[in-house]
Amino acid sequence: MNPESLITDIPALGVATLPSPLQKRADEMGSISFVSDQSRVLIEVDETRINRMIKDQKELHCFELAGPRHQIFFDPSKLKCALVTCGGLCPGINDIIRSIVLELHYAYGVQHIFGIRYGLQGFIAEYGHELFDLTPEAVVNIHDRGGTVLGSSRGPQAVDEIIDSLERMNIGLLFMIGGDGTLTAAKRIADAILERGLKIGVVGVPKTIDNDIYMVSRSFGFDTAVDVATQAIISANNEAEGYPNGIGLIKLMGRHSGFIAATAVLAQQDVNFVLIPEVDFDLDGPSGLLSALENRLASRKHAVIVVAEGAGQKFFEAGKHERDASGNIKLKDIGLYLKNTISSYFAGKGIEVSIKYIDPSYMIRSLPANANDRVFCNFLGRNSVHAGMAGKTGMLIGHWNNHFVHVPLKVIADKRKSVDPRGSLWRSALGATGQGSLKNS
Amino acid sequence: MNPESLITDIPALGVATLPSPLQKRADEMGSISFVSDQSRVLIEVDETRINRMIKDQKELHCFELAGPRHQIFFDPSKLKCALVTCGGLCPGINDIIRSIVLELHYAYGVQHIFGIRYGLQGFIAEYGHELFDLTPEAVVNIHDRGGTVLGSSRGPQAVDEIIDSLERMNIGLLFMIGGDGTLTAAKRIADAILERGLKIGVVGVPKTIDNDIYMVSRSFGFDTAVDVATQAIISANNEAEGYPNGIGLIKLMGRHSGFIAATAVLAQQDVNFVLIPEVDFDLDGPSGLLSALENRLASRKHAVIVVAEGAGQKFFEAGKHERDASGNIKLKDIGLYLKNTISSYFAGKGIEVSIKYIDPSYMIRSLPANANDRVFCNFLGRNSVHAGMAGKTGMLIGHWNNHFVHVPLKVIADKRKSVDPRGSLWRSALGATGQGSLKNS
Amino acid sequence: MNPESLITDIPALGVATLPSPLQKRADEMGSISFVSDQSRVLIEVDETRINRMIKDQKELHCFELAGPRHQIFFDPSKLKCALVTCGGLCPGINDIIRSIVLELHYAYGVQHIFGIRYGLQGFIAEYGHELFDLTPEAVVNIHDRGGTVLGSSRGPQAVDEIIDSLERMNIGLLFMIGGDGTLTAAKRIADAILERGLKIGVVGVPKTIDNDIYMVSRSFGFDTAVDVATQAIISANNEAEGYPNGIGLIKLMGRHSGFIAATAVLAQQDVNFVLIPEVDFDLDGPSGLLSALENRLASRKHAVIVVAEGAGQKFFEAGKHERDASGNIKLKDIGLYLKNTISSYFAGKGIEVSIKYIDPSYMIRSLPANANDRVFCNFLGRNSVHAGMAGKTGMLIGHWNNHFVHVPLKVIADKRKSVDPRGSLWRSALGATGQGSLKNS
Amino acid sequence: MNPESLITDIPALGVATLPSPLQKRADEMGSISFVSDQSRVLIEVDETRINRMIKDQKELHCFELAGPRHQIFFDPSKLKCALVTCGGLCPGINDIIRSIVLELHYAYGVQHIFGIRYGLQGFIAEYGHELFDLTPEAVVNIHDRGGTVLGSSRGPQAVDEIIDSLERMNIGLLFMIGGDGTLTAAKRIADAILERGLKIGVVGVPKTIDNDIYMVSRSFGFDTAVDVATQAIISANNEAEGYPNGIGLIKLMGRHSGFIAATAVLAQQDVNFVLIPEVDFDLDGPSGLLSALENRLASRKHAVIVVAEGAGQKFFEAGKHERDASGNIKLKDIGLYLKNTISSYFAGKGIEVSIKYIDPSYMIRSLPANANDRVFCNFLGRNSVHAGMAGKTGMLIGHWNNHFVHVPLKVIADKRKSVDPRGSLWRSALGATGQGSLKNS
Numbered sequence A, B, C, D: 001m002n003p004e005s006l007i008t009d010i011p012a013l014g015v016a017t018l019p020s021p022l023q024k025r026a027d028e029m030g031s032i033s034f035v036s037d038q039s040r041v042l043i044e045v046d047e048t049r050i051n052r053m054i055k056d057q058k059e060l061h062c063f064e065l066a067g068p069r070h071q072i073f074f075d076p077s078k079l080k081c082a083l084v085t086c087g088g089l090c091p092g093i094n095d096i097i098r099s100i101v102l103e104l105h106y107a108y109g110v111q112h113i114f115g116i117r118y119g120l121q122g123f124i125a126e127y128g129h130e131l132f133d134l135t136p137e138a139v140v141n142i143h144d145r146g147g148t149v150l151g152s153s154r155g156p157q158a159v160d161e162i163i164d165s166l167e168r169m170n171i172g173l174l175f176m177i178g179g180d181g182t183l184t185a186a187k188r189i190a191d192a193i194l195e196r197g198l199k200i201g202v203v204g205v206p207k208t209i210d211n212d213i214y215m216v217s218r219s220f221g222f223d224t225a226v227d228v229a230t231q232a233i234i235s236a237n238n239e240a241e242g243y244p245n246g247i248g249l250i251k252l253m254g255r256h257s258g259f260i261a262a263t264a265v266l267a268q269q270d271v272n273f274v275l276i277p278e279v280d281f282d283l284d285g286p287s288g289l290l291s292a293l294e295n296r297l298a299s300r301k302h303a304v305i306v307v308a309e310g311a312g313q314k315f316f317e318a319g320k321h322e323r324d325a326s327g328n329i330k331l332k333d334i335g336l337y338l339k340n341t342i343s344s345y346f347a348g349k350g351i352e353v354s355i356k357y358i359d360p361s362y363m364i365r366s367l368p369a370n371a372n373d374r375v376f377c378n379f380l381g382r383n384s385v386h387a388g389m390a391g392k393t394g395m396l397i398g399h400w401n402n403h404f405v406h407v408p409l410k411v412i413a414d415k416r417k418s419v420d421p422r423g424s425l426w427r428s429a430l431g432a433t434g435q436g437s438l439k440n441s
Helices: A022-029 A047-055 A093-107 A119-123 A159-169 A180-196 A222-241 A259-267 A289-300 A334-348 A361-365 A371-389 A424-433 B022-029 B047-055 B093-107 B119-123 B159-169 B180-196 B222-241 B259-267 B289-300 B334-348 B361-365 B371-389 B424-433 C022-029 C047-055 C093-107 C119-123 C159-169 C180-196 C222-241 C259-267 C289-300 C334-348 C361-365 C371-389 C424-433 D022-029 D047-055 D093-107 D119-123 D159-169 D180-196 D222-241 D259-267 D289-300 D334-348 D361-365 D371-389 D424-433
Strands: A040-042 A062-065 A080-085 A112-116 A173-178 A201-206 A246-252 A273-275 A302-308 A354-358 A395-400 A403-408 B040-042 B062-065 B080-085 B112-116 B173-178 B201-206 B246-252 B273-275 B302-308 B354-358 B395-400 B403-408 C040-042 C062-065 C080-085 C112-116 C173-178 C201-206 C246-252 C273-275 C302-308 C354-358 C395-400 C403-408 D040-042 D062-065 D080-085 D112-116 D173-178 D201-206 D246-252 D273-275 D302-308 D354-358 D395-400 D403-408
Touching: A040 D047, A047 D040, A080 A093, A080 A119, A080 A159, A093 A112, A093 A173, A093 A371, A093 D424, A112 A119, A119 A159, A159 A180, A173 A180, A173 A371, A180 A201, A201 A371, A222 A246, A222 A259, A222 A302, A222 A354, A222 A361, A222 A371, A222 B361, A222 D371, A246 A259, A246 A334, A259 A273, A259 A302, A259 A424, A259 D371, A273 A289, A273 A424, A289 A302, A289 A334, A302 A334, A334 A354, A354 B361, A361 B222, A361 B354, A371 A395, A371 A403, A371 D222, A371 D259, A371 D424, A424 D093, A424 D371, B040 C047, B047 C040, B080 B093, B080 B119, B080 B159, B093 B112, B093 B173, B093 B371, B093 C424, B112 B119, B119 B159, B159 B180, B173 B180, B173 B371, B180 B201, B201 B371, B222 B246, B222 B259, B222 B302, B222 B354, B222 B361, B222 B371, B222 C371, B246 B259, B246 B334, B259 B273, B259 B302, B259 B424, B259 C371, B273 B289, B273 B424, B289 B302, B289 B334, B302 B334, B334 B354, B371 B395, B371 B403, B371 C222, B371 C259, B371 C424, B424 C093, B424 C371, C080 C093, C080 C119, C080 C159, C093 C112, C093 C173, C093 C371, C112 C119, C119 C159, C159 C180, C173 C180, C173 C371, C180 C201, C201 C371, C222 C246, C222 C259, C222 C302, C222 C354, C222 C361, C222 C371, C222 D361, C246 C259, C246 C334, C259 C273, C259 C302, C259 C424, C273 C289, C273 C424, C289 C302, C289 C334, C302 C334, C334 C354, C354 D361, C361 D222, C361 D354, C371 C395, C371 C403, D080 D093, D080 D119, D080 D159, D093 D112, D093 D173, D093 D371, D112 D119, D119 D159, D159 D180, D173 D180, D173 D371, D180 D201, D201 D371, D222 D246, D222 D259, D222 D302, D222 D354, D222 D361, D222 D371, D246 D259, D246 D334, D259 D273, D259 D302, D259 D424, D273 D289, D273 D424, D289 D302, D289 D334, D302 D334, D334 D354, D371 D395, D371 D403
Parallel strands: A080 A112, A080 A173, A173 A201, A201 A395, A246 A302, A246 A354, A273 A302, B080 B112, B080 B173, B173 B201, B201 B395, B246 B302, B246 B354, B273 B302, C080 C112, C080 C173, C173 C201, C201 C395, C246 C302, C246 C354, C273 C302, D080 D112, D080 D173, D173 D201, D201 D395, D246 D302, D246 D354, D273 D302
Antiparallel strands: A040 A062, A062 A403, A395 A403, B040 B062, B062 B403, B395 B403, C040 C062, C062 C403, C395 C403, D040 D062, D062 D403, D395 D403
């Protein structure tokens, strides 16, 4: 993070001049406060760096605080809104949909809210996907179920066709719930809308079970994912302890970052080796995993290994970067690769082992959110409505220093958060596993 | 089941002549009743067949009722007992161990109880596995954890060596917790012990997560397995509904029988096709699965398939019956085969599908038992102690017509229970899925 | 149970002469079997008693086996059905509703199914409760939620008014889901219908979380209740162990029977005293609970007590049998009474104790059913449809010797199942708690 | 919060001059970083206030960042440590104990760690509570269980006696896990130790399920509590919907603050009224709860109410502030009071209601921590060890702006965090319930 280079101003469709319908309720309650655009949250909290910036008379970069504005841009009685969910499943998508719809409807009085079906495909006529009429009745119980009631799909669609579709439907405000690719698409759509001079707001809600959105301290579904990943660790440990030289191997989510893997080994401290994309490791050689594993079995008779799906990609031949429909590099399956490599290694040494491989990914992604993620989704959804109604665009709702904030999409584009190999999360994960460096010198 | 041909007498090491230590407690409580060997439970309950047997003056076959006997065979103060757990993990093994140990210790006063480590390997000196001293303190909390604290292993060991080992350790009573193979081994061990004229009892506790032990209406862990299998179905359904032409495919346990698969589709009624070993099906052809699946996608856009691991083995080349260490035929992986076949089929037709494959087996097998299975295990464990202390051998504790009973090992050897394609379970499973026959005429 | 005196014939509205719509599906599948009224399940399975009955040439009493009949009584295209749910909540009611509706609709083609709202009140015009149109869409996901979507109420309503209401709505088949009181009402309604010469079938589904319906081995929701009751025991134990002289006291359901209490103490073996209605106990005196509890605290510093709500009613003044709206005797709160009595006792002795009282009743009753109960409910619901469509009336769907059966309402009226103080359940519960007799001699 | 007046320096027993044993491991891994005392986290992040402070040349207050120090104060080979847990149960206490013990033992090599039993009582000889030897083996699995393995108690003990006891046991480092009262005691003990010139460190770990420790953004167990509180809300809602004029009333924890109540109604949005200590409300009068509830029942037939235990204390007679052993004011039971008041109100109006009261407190407090709290506890425990080993005292481990920090005990003494009636949490809670002001003007 280099906050000195950030530009954190939020694009706007115009000046918000209409009184918020929340004012009436605020008067009734005597207790609802509005948030001003001047309420801003410091990005940097390290005293040393802050003091240096003050001394150097540099600007202290901040994010706008999220929340309801006194004045709004759109006339709720005329506004039509659309929601779309893209990419892989993640616990909490339905909570986001639900809270956006309920806030639009009950707090602002918006009458027309449409769900775009099956991700960006839903904008493209030839797919023939019908719209989903998002009434309060239709969404009130959807958070009991995992997945997304709107459906999703992977891969991009033409920005122009999407905007044409928005115009045809007369949409004024679009909520895009998705990851990297989706938020990049959201930025392009928002930019092109501004270029065309249209008054259509685009507000993103960052969805990544991997928790690796840049400048976003936490993304929804991550907590649920870690919660359930611990079940897989318990299972792997029971299988490992259950047999002579038992090895439990779990592949967890994390294409580019090891947040789930590193956090899960802290949540369920039965793991002996954790492998993540951010920290290089060897298989062979005196310090390599295989040797360390053999030592572990010799001394303790069983071992549990957690590997993030993006770890160890160096073991696959270069030059073969296939991409999936979303443009993500298709990862080679490090889980199966490890399983086979470990089996061969011990077979070659005449050591009988019992290796059990667990890949819980789809059982995790498709879960309903736990209570913590539900609360988080509720804030994300309602704050995205406040931002959108105020005419803000080209932004997402983030979470920083314990506050919900507005983050411009251009800040996060093409960047990614990762586990700091010198930080406290990885330090603690190493402490919990007791593993040494798996890198030959 | 043909009860007319059953011989249900239980072998005995000798006459039980010692007073049961439970008598003292019975006197205190005024409410403990003993069970006589003459208390027997009718096997057949079909009125028509019973009346025919009565008319033909055939004997009505029965199982001995399980429970504490007034008189016991072993002197608890001198008895040494051993427990061994074999084969795959199953929810509840630790509950069985715990209840056997607590009943032996507190109810009968047995002081020496040993756990044999890592299955039958633990009897064989060369493996070097140490004994586990099964004190009440050591077992009191083990039911909180899945797996087996004793460890397990697959595969047979020499019967003679096992008996030699029992003699060396001076064991009078051996509890064997395991499946098919283990119970067959138990029968051989019990027979050989009687031939040698030794006074060592062998009592089996049937362990099969598949619930397919012959003449045993229910085996422990099955209920927990179904419980958690429903989670996999929910996940698969969410993934299927989440994408255009989404297909969720779950492989569930069931090497030779479809009890888990058929019961799980009743417990979570989101499944469209269920495939079990007992019911033949085709992939190709007008009635085959692929064609039915294509129709389902055309009309409903998504589908969920449950396949038992032993289903569809006919699709693999004959003559290749490899066996694992336990002597079980190594099943080809019908789950992966279906996944690939379905993908190819639709690719060949130019239809884009999104298929997600879930194999929750190890996450299920390694769970702790749910409350229902805990209660069941408690009865199994304590009744196996009552039987063993009374000098019974070559038997297992079964469950029949809602009673715990003694089943001779010779009754169940080389047989297996399976789902009746014309019975109510399969009828209901078909009703829940709505699937037709998947067999070309 | 005295099966010799049972009359187990099922009343019928007339001869079933129409072909079952299930025949078509049976032909398609080649695997659906029908059940004949001659398929009957022996009630008694005790060999000694059976042989005596044979010798004495007594009839062996049986229940009709449940399941689809070849021929049905009602014409599905013209039939209107109604469902009503009465009394307290119980896990699984929505599963029952769902399976009845789906079976009526999809298997038999019944188009008009109405839910009577708020129990028997829903039949009475003055309450003004509207009908609930039970379409497949309306019920397909209701099993995810606890409670009853139809609502319930306690207390009787006039039989004549109910029948008048059925006639006005032109109902041919009524499913009544409820306990003691409801099933007694069902019997009266069915009898009065037959007297009036009407062709309205009445089929009961026994609902009692306490599991104490006479001649019904298991009732739905019981398994879920025990499952969750174990959570309360764990909590109480943690609170008890957490403080010097800590006492955890849990009141569990069981107005007249201790099935939940006795089973829960087997499922979670942290309990030291279990008190049920079937077994008398004293508080004072050398063998009384207070003295035993004092001894337990002296030796182990903490204690856990489970009391069924119907236990110890003798401690309340006689002559005060108030009844609630359902006509049930209002039980005095034994949980609070014990809490206060124990507190006073130790305060009087100058012994500081920390007592924590847990009453989880409403948290248990309102849960959705677990997988096991879901499967069970599915069979209950579908079999009640098969029975009703065949013209059977004045009966309920029971479970006996592992089969679903037809039980005439007159068999169970005014009777109740209870825990046998000399049977294996109570013997095991005593073994698990280690408690002695709490009765002064 | 008024950070301008904070003094956030941490007292120290002396200068830390010994090399940390973690250095060796850091060298092996090449990736462990140490934290300097100069690493500090800004307390205030509001841009406006920060800029005003800069302009006014005020000091920007900060907390020391937690984490391992390069140099430590105590010689691990000679150090004896003690842990004590005080006050009410809270999910995660055992995780804290476990992580402190494992970090002391494995990372620093401390050999002697003692658990003080039953809270502060354990220091006082006359209670006769024995020490608990906290070896790694003794704690490795304790996080599977709720409660505290050390036991707890309420109420203060003489500071001098506690210090005498520490001296007798030769303790160098004391970890105190507890709430308000305990942390105040910790401060007194730490102060008195410094006065006596002893070298005994006192490090607090804030335990309050209510999450209301001043200057601590989150306390362990809170997330688990909210998670399970949602179960009670679901139950109450099912009971409420299940009957005509059904009312579900849940009392949740929160003696002085409504964090659990307000967060739970966001996590499970079935609640119509939420009552917390920070927001006054009336029962009677046109805007009072009773009138609002009557309107709700008239329009929707059911209602769910959540009340924090500290809400509405004004309804109880003044002058009756009894205190419990911990010195906490004994709250009158607002839950039962509301239940009775509501019942009387509707009885008086001749309106039949069905009210169900749920108090899940002890079932929540005694739970094991969920994954999220486990990870949090792991950081709290290990960071408290780092602080203590570095010779810091009179402090606790807090969490602020997403960092673990050192908070002087004097900062938090006699203060408390509360729900801001004009902040986003309460605004969202009101949005989720739809309730208006319940205060007559």
